Amino acid sequence: MTIKAAAPAVMGGGGGGTVLCSHRIGLFSRKYILSLNRPSSTLPRPNPRTGLSIFINQELVFSQSHHRLRLNFIARAADSTQPSSAATADKPIVSDDEFSLAKVSFGVIGLGLGVTLLSYGFGAYFNILPGSEWSALMLTYGFPLAIIGMALKYAELKPVPCLTYSDAQMLRENCATPILKQVRDDVIRYRYGDEQHLEEALKRIFQYGQGGGIPRRSAPILQMIREEVTEDGKYCLVLVFEARGLQLSDFERRQAKFASFFGPGITAEVGKGEKDLYEVRLISNTTL
Template sequence: MKSTAAMVGGDLVLRSPFSSASGCTCILSLKRHSLASLGSRRPNSCTNFAPNRHAPCLPITHLKNRIHKLSRLVPRAAESTQPSSIAATSADKPTVPDNEFSLAKVSFGVIGLSVGVSLLSYGFGAYFNILPGSEWSALMLTYGFPLAIIGMALKYAELKPVPCLTYSDAEALREKCSTPILTQVRNDVTRYRYGDEQHLEEALKRIFQYGLGGGIPRRSAPMLQRIREEVTEDGKYSVVLVFEAKALEFSDFKRREAKFTSFFGPGITAEVVEGEKNIYEVKLISNTTL
């Protein structure tokens, strides 16, 4: 079914295909002198061109009000995303790469095992005349075997260093604002250790009181994952200890805040912050200011 149009007395008459169903005909009269009168109509007037006269007609003023409300919602949506942008800029702070060489950052287990195995291999090769230096084969076998054993033992008992993230502004304050204990903590956890089950084992044992009344089981002890050197909002140097504790809650750390302060003091203030799932941060903030 199609609409039909015809010229009647200089007017354009549009007949809708729904005229038979609704009993009415939609006639659009476009006279030459009426085109100029369209611009003089009131903005909120609405001419119904629909076949059904009962169809809703929305005035122009209502449309303007809705557009105005939508324009007011756009700045609010932008403001709601502002905290995430602020967090992104704080994460983009310049960091300092740890390129300083130190023997403490070298695994003695790897060194002993490598030297011992090398001496044993060459000693056996020289002993069977596969390699030159048969007169030194006995000496190489004598020292190579214990070195390999010691290297394997150290490799088995070693505790790898934790990653350390240092921001450039924190490095500038480290020399003048860091306390001796904070310096020792940073140096201890960023080097290889031997015989310890975890980093800061003695400190965690006293703070969380393993197996004692009011304490926690040894199997629930938090594990140090990494540390971070940063500057607080009020310009103080701090060392952040990031722990993972699947069996503990935030309240277990929060009520021991004073114990962290007393153990790693004097001259620092400890603050506990809850991070991601099962992650808790202990901020050791130096009270020394420039």
């Protein structure tokens, strides 16, 4: 006797699927294909042609002549108690879909316009494309635009990701200090000419190359920011830095400097994240 179960499924409280049953006695063999798609409360009648009876109620009983086979099926559904990645967050996250010119790369725009004008200008000049009377003008403006675009692209500093929780977004307007708002706006837009985000602040706080400071090659790099609300209902801007050459003690010694530089009205806390990540929590003392 060979039993094969194919495409099992769970429907509501009952079972479902297909069972292939092959019964061999001596030189004779019989095969059955059983489709289990009834609810568990329905008991089908025996088939008079085959003498086969099926009872679906957490177990199946097959009878053929004097041979009796009992199969026990355990229906196993997906574990709904296992939290998914979207359900692990206690608070919903707000996506930043607002359009702003600060989120657009001027290097990409300048380089794209310059290359387009140059390409069409050369094509028109050699009569490959129409508009030969405008070729000189397109070439005249295309060269400087392409050069400016390449320069901006080279000096470009990309924005860092910003994770904002819905309750923090509602508190930002009334509870966040002007400096915290400015810090957020500066790091989530394109910047040009700076080596890293918050470069001036980090230079003063960590005192690169000075006595009691750190080497510039060990400077922390801002990876992302996060807006959240503390347990006591205060707005908090979290700066997440990557610092492979520093320890948590290097941030703890400068905790007061973080509060002083980004103040007034700010309380600073530092903590260790995963791997080489460190968090600086700037908590606004303003409440509703």
